[in-house]
Amino acid sequence: MPAQEPTGGGLPATPFAQFSADYLPDPALGFAEAGQILHANGAACQVLGYSGEELLHMSLWDIDPTLTPQSWPEQWRRFQASGNLVRETRYRARDGHVLPVEVRFNYVAFGGRGYGCAVARDIHRYKQAEETLQASEVRFRNIVNALPLGMHRYELMEDDRLVFVGGNPAADRILHVSHASLIGKTIEEAFPGLVQTEVPARYRDTARNGVPWRTEQVEYHEGRIRGAFEVVAFQTEPGKMAAVFADITDRKRAAEVLRQSQEKYAKVFQSSPLALTVPRRDDGRVVEINDAMLKLLHYTREEMVGHTTPEVGIWAHPEDRADYIQKMARDGSVRGVEYPFRTREGKILTIQVFGESLEIGGEPHMLTTLVDVTERKQAQEEMRRLNEQLERQVAERTVDLRHTVDRLRQMTLELSQAEDRERKRIAGILHEDVQQMLAAARFHLSLLAGTNRNFEESRAILEQTRQLLREAIERSRNLSHELSPAMYQVDLMEILNWLARRMERQHGLVVGVKAHGPVDSPSEPLKALLYKVAQELLFNVVKHAGVQEASICVRRMGSNICLSVTDQGQGFDPRDLEEATGFGLLSVRERIGLLGGRMKIRSIPGVGSRILIAVRDQEVSGGVPS
Incomplete structure (x- = not known):
């Protein structure tokens, strides 16, 4: 992106144009000591999804979730002290996705101030490759451990010592020794019988220069190890080598072991609960199929073996097979791609397909694994339907709840109004009825105290007073009955x-x-x-x-x-x-x-x-x- 004049006293644009120019293929950010972004190139805008103007209002921790305003001062001091720094971290784009990157920080002092430039390299594929390499190493180790041939591994040290670093189980079996006790020893210490042979020098040449070496016979007679061995030495990586050997004094026994191994793998193939088949890649002709596959698609072995998959009609859509073949030819494998398959009765199943390329007799074949996910897909669809139904019910209940809350509000208001009316009614009863009656009773009593009256007049006044008090008591009792719990x-x-x-x-x-x-x-x-x-x-x-x-x-x-x-x-x-x-x-x-x-x-x-x-x-x- 074009260089811009920074705001707030930042670094002038001319030096940073070298870092943030559009021709840089990787995202580049210029930043100040406080962590705010001063410049961003076009690659940074494209990868992060922000415009250049937006990035100029952001700080490094806005795009790097591993940084915080609190941890940044310590990071800056380390960065300033080293002058440059390389670290693996993650960038968070505008849409929320996280990208693993390797960031190279470079420190620049300009105009009495310190600035930094961060150039990021996308290591997503590198991480995938690293994981693939680790998986490959595991597979290689498993293969090595499963090999019927013995294998020794050595590492050439700087002082020219060739150190034994391990052997596979077959080596223990063939040589009748435990190789774990030999790890860390030189070849001469581990196998004294080889000192007077060309083997140590050949192994060192292979480890150092990558020159493979093969010999049909190495005679060895020392301790429990005796016999003639065929050896192939090859470099596994610079400074490291492996030697594969076989006891050729008992080749027949080795052939029998190999036959048994093949039979074992054939049994594993046939007894696998996964549906397996091996068709030719070009025309789909089936050369091998296991019982699980026959059970899944409801075919007999005679109906499948020797026939092409288009002839049998197990692909619901012919274009899906073409897509599968194309992926296998391009990538060498397929991992969990879903296709519809048809059973012998015409039922359509949703199948996850896994494929590995292999050669048989020089022709390309495919080891194909089928996993029936029909029920899982149906369960997912049912779960989606139930979720939608639940969401509708929640929405309905929410409306009902809002209605109830509204009614409660209105009832509260109405109750308050009713209480006010009841207070006014009680006040009216007390004022208009009870209070007036009591006032009248007091007036009648004052008549008795005011002047001398004869007995009959006083008795009449007392009777009127008694009646007034009786009515006041009755009114109070009624009011009490209405109000008292x-x-x-x-x-x-x-x-x-x-x-x-x-x-x-x-x-x-x-x-x-x-x-x-x-x-x-x-x-x-x-x-x-x-x-x-x-x-x-x-x-x-x-x-x-x-x-x-x-x-x-x-x-x-x-x-x-x-x-x-x-x-x-x-x-x-x-x-x-x-x-x-x-x-x-x-x-x-x-x-x-x-x-x-x-x-x-x-x-x-x-x-x-x-x-x-x-x-x-x-x-x-x-x-x-x-």
Whole structure:
């Protein structure tokens, strides 16, 4: 990217143009001592996904997650002291993906200030190659350990000592010695019988110069090692070599061991639980197939061996086989590519295909492994469907929860308003009724104290005063019954009968109360709830039903107490309840629902209504919610 003049007293653009010029193939960043980025080249913008302007407003730790503002001063001191520094780290791009890089830091002092330039090299492929190399070394070690031929490995030291570093199990078997005890010794110390032969010099030449050496016969007679051996020496890496040998005094035995080894691998091939087949790469003609493959595709061995895969028709789509062949020719192997395959009955299976190239008789073949992932794919699809269903249900429950919260808010407001109205009503009763009666009683008593009256006048005044006090006490008692929790300490049916008498006395509504069996509960909060609900429902009858009679029916069903209020009044459409406002039926249903209860409404316009409420008695059910 073009060099830019830094802000805030940064390094002039001319020196950094050498670092951040567009022709640099690797990302390059110029930065100040405080860690802020002063310059970025085009490769840095392309790799990190930021514009140059965006990078100039960022710091190194914004793209390197291994750096922090707290650790940066120590990093800068190390960097400044060394002048340059190479470290492996990770860059985080704008889209969030992390890229492994090797960063070379160079320190620059300019104008009395210190600056740095970080040039990053993508080591993603290097890391992959390193992992591949490690896997290759493991495979090589496994191959070496499985070889029927003996193998010795040596390392040439700077003082020309050729040190034995290991042998494979076959070497132990062939020479009848444990090579672990020889590790770290020179070839002359480990095998004294070779001192007078050309072998040590040949091995050193192979390790030093990479010159392979082969001899058909090395005679060795020392200790337990006796016999003639065929030896092939080759360099494994500079300064290191390996010698593969076979005891040619018993070639027949070696041939038998090889035959047994081949038979063992054939058994492994046939008994493998994985579906394996070996077709020719050019035409797909099957030369070998195991039982697991036949079981997977439901074919017989005669139907597969000697026939091409296009003839048999196991590929659901011919173009998929062409794609597989192309990948094998290009890469030499295939790892877990999914293709649809067809069984003998025509059923389509989703198969993961793994392939390795090999030669048989000079012709290219493929070791192909099939893994049936049909059920796994179906399970994944079912899991996706269930996740979508769960998300829909969560969304629905969220809407219901929001609705409930909204109703709770409205109920809280309405409850507050109802409390205000109740306070005003109580204040009115105290002021207009009780207080006036008490004031009148006091006035009558003052009449007695004011002048001399005869006995009859005084008696009349006292009787009037007694009546006023009696009415004041009655009004206070009624108000106390309405407000005091002590009322809920009596039997539930007594509470409901008291409510029926009060409704008749105050509103002229005749209420019949009936209980089916014992219905009382030790729970005062439950009795208070049922009283309030019955009161609210009877008030609705008074206000809306247009009748003078109603009934309350109570029964216990298990741990539930059921209460119903019935009238034969005007009725209503229950569907209109959702649109209703106020502290009425909808509020009753909300309160019942919050306590785990249920409310059912049966109402027909012009016929009447029946409201049924069921609430669990927690103290009877052991506190288990319904």
